[in-house]
Amino acid sequence: MPAPELLDPPSSSWSVRPDALADVLADLDPTDLLLAVPVHRGGLRADSDAAGWLPVVGLDATDVQAAHEPSGEPGAVTRLPLVPGERAARTVLLVGLGDAGPADLRSAGAALGRAGRGRAHLVVAVTGLDAQAQAALVEGIALGGYTSPRWRGPDATPSSAPVAEVTLVGTFDEVTCRRAVTRARATMVARNLAVVPSNTKNPAWMAAQARTIGRRAGLDVKVWTERDLRSEGFGGLLAVGGGSATPPRLVQLSHEPAGATSSTPHVVLVGKGITFDTGGLDIKPAEGMLAMKTDMSGSAIVLAVVAACAALDLPVRVTGLLALAENAVSGSAYRPSDVITMYGGRTVEIGNTDAEGRIVMADALAYADAHLAPDVLLDIATLTGAARVALGRSMAPVYATDDALSDALVAAGRASGELLWPFPLVEDYRFALDSVVADVNHIAGTPVGAGSITAALFLREFVGERRWAHLDIAGVGRSDVDRGLLTKGGTGFGARLLLTWLEEMA
Structure with a gap:
């Protein structure tokens, strides 16, 4: 891996898509794609957003809840690997949002950022977040994907690369998210x-x-x-x-x-x-x-x-x-x-x-x-x-x-x-x-x-x-x-x- 500059830490490419999740996934290569959907306290509910999104990758929320009992605690992640080549994603990440306050969303984002290290694409589907909550989730993803440089040779290299691309699906404001990434990158430079x-x-x-x-x-x-x-x-x-x-x-x-x-x-x-x-x-x-x-x-x-x-x-x-x-x-x-x-x-x-x-x-x-x-x-x-x-x-x-x-x-x-x-x-x-x-x-x-x-x-x-x-x-x-x-x-x-x-x- 080429040695990154300390002043320009490796970071993901970010995009915001207001389209339907099915349309977003149809445009992307599923080979190394992680799809993150939210779990609130109490698990997956039939009336939740996740229940509407999971069928896009061939899953039923009721069956998933019964079989996996995903946790809604902030930052908890339940991984559901999918059959390669047959679904629009390689892995589904059921991520706990807790009460969906900024602190819980930072924890959830950090867990997703860590899960995405070294992967090609992370699609995050969440709705109903205000500007502060959106910023918290984005900062969490960015900082969770960061790793400190190591010296194994003449140059500094990261322990692992962050996910190459992050796509945010739902009611995200592009300017809010871009500014959140800028703040997170300032933290990375300082680190x-x-x-x-x-x-x-x-x-x-x-x-x-x-x-x-x-x-x-x-x-x-x-x-x-x-x-x-x-x-x-x-x-x-x-x-x-x-x-x-x-x-x-x-x-x-x-x-x-x-x-x-x-x-x-x-x-x-x-x-x-x-x-x-x-x-x-x-x-x-x-x-x-x-x-x-x-x-x-x-x-x-x-x-x-x-x-x-x-x-x-x-x-x-x-x-x-x-x-x-x-x-x-x-x-x-x-x-x-x-x-x-x-x-x-x-x-x-x-x-x-x-x-x-x-x-x-x-x-x-x-x-x-x-x-x-x-x-x-x-x-x-x-x-x-x-x-x-x-x-x-x-x-x-x-x-x-x-x-x-x-x-x-x-x-x-x-x-x-x-x-x-x-x-x-x-x-x-x-x-x-x-x-x-x-x-x-x-x-x-x-x-x-x-x-x-x-x-x-x-x-x-x-x-x-x-x-x-x-x-x-x-x-x-x-x-x-x-x-x-x-x-x-x-x-x-x-x-x-x-x-x-x-x-x-x-």
């Missing part, structure tokens, strides 16, 4: 970048990927080299990246919609881009390093989102900042108790070199506040183990300087299936960041617990008076399982959420 081995993926490599994506998407791209960072005073990026043989970078990508004016909303997204995290001189235990190639997931998500804004033609100005560094151990590594001068002049006492993400993010946030004039400033980062302890791997904390912003992001999380839970910026904990030798300590010098909250409080120091939100995706940014919408490795959590939020803003 691909997250799992690249760190002996390939360093700050310069990530900057090169940003240039490539920017050129393809028509984005303006600016890259700060180590010399640029030094001359402009990005002390945080330089400190964290100082111990590595591969110097840090800062990347800016800009989506400017046609006809944008000074009144067009401007959102700046900042992504943490630690291409590998040893912990620095406060070195991690060996097992703690195993997943650290994904510690740049925030930057991968921001990169994928800004590119998708162009594909979705969002009438919002969106700027992405990728704060890229490798946190390594060497004689030039930064030390606990160092005092570093951040972009904009504030000084920070280093409490632990393994809390490096907030340092590079602070530089980027301060730059955005000083020069980009955003209406909303948002950052996303695999930042703290405390977030994973608090909420596990199914939802992420969101911090915001106003309730309306928090509410909008939480709503986008519900709509996209990437769930957020509002966390407070507890003012009583701010004293713990006081330093006797600098403007601020970058970790809590006085034990107060609440590590995710104090990290957010530190970041807030660098956003000025901007409307600001922080997504701590340390728990949800990585997966240890290959199940449902997830694949083992980086999850791309936040890409669909942010695109949904930006679409609503538009």
Whole structure:
């Protein structure tokens, strides 16, 4: 199989057909065709859509229910192989839709996407879904068919290819489905970048990927080299990246919609881009390093989102900042108790070199506040183990300087299936960041617990008076399982959420 580009993951060809199912199947080669029909809770009913569709391939719903008792639980799949050459499909997939809500439909779609891997054609017949439900099913199919790249030779190859063609039959809206595929592909790009081995993926490599994506998407791209960072005073990026043989970078990508004016909303997204995290001189235990190639997931998500804004033609100005560094151990590594001068002049006492993400993010946030004039400033980062302890791997904390912003992001999380839970910026904990030798300590010098909250409080120091939100995706940014919408490795959590939020803003 030819090695796919990481920035252009293999994907299915999609079409929407409002025709009768029999007419659709008559136009297709049945040799390697999967036909998916829905099963709701309670099984196949005589009055269901499936009961009307199954006779097209020579099956009777009552007989199928009696013989196979297909489950209506979301994502459950009952396979019915058909006699080759005698029917209009090779296999019928009876897929459980549960209550047919968006979460259930994502599960159902993911099961179909997995079942279709390596196959020629998947025909999905469903009716009665609203726009949100259609998008959920399509995203599920797309992400269920995705597999992470593997390195078995000089190039990256997918573990298996997604189904070559997907045909949606029923009351589907083509524009809704196309936009859902675009959001899912943004997640795939973020996942691909997250799992690249760190002996390939360093700050310069990530900057090169940003240039490539920017050129393809028509984005303006600016890259700060180590010399640029030094001359402009990005002390945080330089400190964290100082111990590595591969110097840090800062990347800016800009989506400017046609006809944008000074009144067009401007959102700046900042992504943490630690291409590998040893912990620095406060070195991690060996097992703690195993997943650290994904510690740049925030930057991968921001990169994928800004590119998708162009594909979705969002009438919002969106700027992405990728704060890229490798946190390594060497004689030039930064030390606990160092005092570093951040972009904009504030000084920070280093409490632990393994809390490096907030340092590079602070530089980027301060730059955005000083020069980009955003209406909303948002950052996303695999930042703290405390977030994973608090909420596990199914939802992420969101911090915001106003309730309306928090509410909008939480709503986008519900709509996209990437769930957020509002966390407070507890003012009583701010004293713990006081330093006797600098403007601020970058970790809590006085034990107060609440590590995710104090990290957010530190970041807030660098956003000025901007409307600001922080997504701590340390728990949800990585997966240890290959199940449902997830694949083992980086999850791309936040890409669909942010695109949904930006679409609503538009």
